[in-house]
Amino acid sequence: MNGIYLYLLLREVRTGLVGSYVEDVRRDGRMIVVVFSEGSLIISLYPGAMGMYFTKDTAGGYEPLKAVTDIVKGCRVVDVVQDGFVPVMRMVLQKPFPGNERIEIIVSFYHEAPNFSIRVGSRQKNVFTRFVEKKAKSSVCDFTDGDIASMSVDDMLKNIEGIDAKMAKSLDVENLKVLQEIVRGESVSPRLVSLQPLWISIFQDDQGIEFSGFNKIFEHVIAQFLEELRNKRVEQDRRLQVKRLKRRVTRLQKKLLTKEEIDFFRECGELILANMVEVKKGHSSVDLLSPYTQRRIVVKLDPRLTPQANAQKYFLRYKKEKRGQPLLREQIARLEKEISAAEGAGELAQPAKKAVVRKVEKREPFHKFKLDSGSVVFVGKSAKSNDQLTFQQARSNDYFFHARGVEGAHTILRANVPKGQRPGKDEIKLAAAIAAYFSKAKTQKKVPVSFTQRKYLKKDKKGKPGSVIMMREEVIFVDPALPT
Numbered sequence: 001m002n003g004i005y006l007y008l009l010l011r012e013v014r015t016g017l018v019g020s021y022v023e024d025v026r027r028d029g030r031m032i033v034v035v036f037s038e039g040s041l042i043i044s045l046y047p048g049a050m051g052m053y054f055t056k057d058t059a060g061g062y063e064p065l066k067a068v069t070d071i072v073k074g075c076r077v078v079d080v081v082q083d084g085f086v087p088v089m090r091m092v093l094q095k096p097f098p099g100n101e102r103i104e105i106i107v108s109f110y111h112e113a114p115n116f117s118i119r120v121g122s123r124q125k126n127v128f129t130r131f132v133e134k135k136a137k138s139s140v141c142d143f144t145d146g147d148i149a150s151m152s153v154d155d156m157l158k159n160i161e162g163i164d165a166k167m168a169k170s171l172d173v174e175n176l177k178v179l180q181e182i183v184r185g186e187s188v189s190p191r192l193v194s195l196q197p198l199w200i201s202i203f204q205d206d207q208g209i210e211f212s213g214f215n216k217i218f219e220h221v222i223a224q225f226l227e228e229l230r231n232k233r234v235e236q237d238r239r240l241q242v243k244r245l246k247r248r249v250t251r252l253q254k255k256l257l258t259k260e261e262i263d264f265f266r267e268c269g270e271l272i273l274a275n276m277v278e279v280k281k282g283h284s285s286v287d288l289l290s291p292y293t294q295r296r297i298v299v300k301l302d303p304r305l306t307p308q309a310n311a312q313k314y315f316l317r318y319k320k321e322k323r324g325q326p327l328l329r330e331q332i333a334r335l336e337k338e339i340s341a342a343e344g345a346g347e348l349a350q351p352a353k354k355a356v357v358r359k360v361e362k363r364e365p366f367h368k369f370k371l372d373s374g375s376v377v378f379v380g381k382s383a384k385s386n387d388q389l390t391f392q393q394a395r396s397n398d399y400f401f402h403a404r405g406v407e408g409a410h411t412i413l414r415a416n417v418p419k420g421q422r423p424g425k426d427e428i429k430l431a432a433a434i435a436a437y438f439s440k441a442k443t444q445k446k447v448p449v450s451f452t453q454r455k456y457l458k459k460d461k462k463g464k465p466g467s468v469i470m471m472r473e474e475v476i477f478v479d480p481a482l483p484t
Helices: 003-017 066-072 145-149 153-159 165-170 173-183 214-253 259-274 307-347 383-393 425-437
Strands: 022-028 031-036 039-044 051-055 076-081 088-094 103-108 115-120 123-126 191-196 199-201 285-289 296-300 367-370 376-379 399-403 411-414 447-453 457-459 468-470 474-478
Touching: 003 039, 003 051, 003 076, 003 088, 003 173, 003 214, 022 066, 039 214, 051 214, 066 103, 066 115, 066 123, 145 173, 153 165, 165 199, 191 214, 214 307, 259 285, 259 296, 259 307, 307 383, 376 383, 376 425, 383 411, 383 457, 399 425, 399 468, 411 425, 425 447, 425 474
Parallel strands: none
Antiparallel strands: 022 031, 031 039, 039 051, 076 088, 088 103, 103 115, 115 123, 191 199, 285 296, 367 376, 376 411, 399 411, 399 447, 447 474, 457 468
16 A cells, blocks of 8 residues: 555544544454454555455454553544655554553554554554664655656655555656645545556546545455455365375375285285295295296295294285275275365366456456446356356356366356347357356367356256256357457
C-alpha cells in the first residue's frame, strides 16, 4: 500500500476508529486483527496484498496476541495519525485511567519491512523482526506541471512521498492535477486493475473494476488474497499427501514376491530335511542338489540353529509370505487408488498466473463471464466445483462444453434466448473457446470441444471426479480465448 492510498483510506475510516475501545489483538501469519467495541480493523502485511480495512464483522480463525492485548486492551482511540503521505499509520491510545506514558499502535506498510508495533513511551514492541523509519519526502501537492514534465519515474519515486511505481508511470501533467485535487478533498472511486500483481488506480483512463472507496477495495483485495493463500496451502497439503502415499507404495512394492520366490522357501526347507547328513549345525550355507530342477542351490543357514530348526524357519517364512502377499497387493492397490483420487482432485486446478480482474467483484465458486447478448458463461474451478456447477447449478436446457480428449474445466452456457430455442452460432463458438481456454489445450489452435444440453449428461461413477457421460454430443473446433 502506498502512502497516498493509506491517506485516502484513513480519510474514510478515521471516524469509525476514533472513540472506539480496543478489546483484543489477534494474528494469523502476517494477518493482524485489532478488535474494537464497534468493529474490527483487518490488516494484511503480506507483501503481495498489503493493506487494511475496517469492518463491523468479527474475524474468526485468528490466535490472540496476548502480549500486545495486555498492553492495549480497554484503551480508547483518541487520534489516528499519518505523517504526510508516509505509508505508516499511528493510532494514539488513551488508557482507561490517566497515565503519563503515550501508547501507540503503529502499522508500517513499507514494502521492505511491513510491521505491526506497540509503542509505550520510548519502548517499542514489534510483532515482526524488521522495523524501518524514514524521513518524509516532499508532498505531491508541492510539485508543478513543469516539475512533473521534466521528471523520470525514478526521479518521482525518489522525491515524491506516498507514490509507487505504477502511480509514477501514470503521473503526467493531467493526472497530477487529478491527484492533487483528490488529496485535497475531492471524492474518488478507486479501480482494481489486477490482483497479481496488485494494481490499484485512481485515474479514470486505467481499466478495472470501480469501487466506492478504498475501504471496500482493500476488503475485496485481502479477501481474494486470503482465499488464494488457502487454496495454495490446500494444494501443498495435497501434493505432500501424494508424495507420502507414493513413498509407502514404493516400500511395499519392494516386499512383493513372485510365486517362484515364495515356493523357494518351501523348497529350501524340504532340501534341508532331505539332506540331513550334509547339513551341520554351525554352517552358514550348504550347496544342495534340487530334485525339482536338477540344479544345485546354495541354501543359507543360521549357524546357531540345528538343521531341523533351519528347515522349520524356511517353512514358517513360506507360510507367512503365502498368506501375506495377497494382503500386501490389496494394500498397494488401495494406496494407489488414494493416490489417483488425490491427483485427480488437483488435475483441473489452474496454474498460478497474472490475475487480471475482469467481471465480478464478489467471490463466486465459478468463473463467470457475461456476454453482450445477456447470456452468461460459468466455468468450474476444480473437480468439486465442476460437479457442483454441472449437476447442481446448471439447468436442464443450459449447454455444457468441455475440451475433447484433454483435461479441462466444465463450462456452462446459460443462453438469453426464448425457451426451446437454440443459442446462436456465435455464442456457441464463444462458449467453446472459453472451455478450450480453461483446459490443457489452451496453447493449441483449432481445439475440438464437445457440447450438448445439460439434460443429456450423467455422472461417470467409475471415472475420476468431474467425469461425465454424454448421451448426445456435438463437436466444434475453436481457438482458445476469453471474451474481450
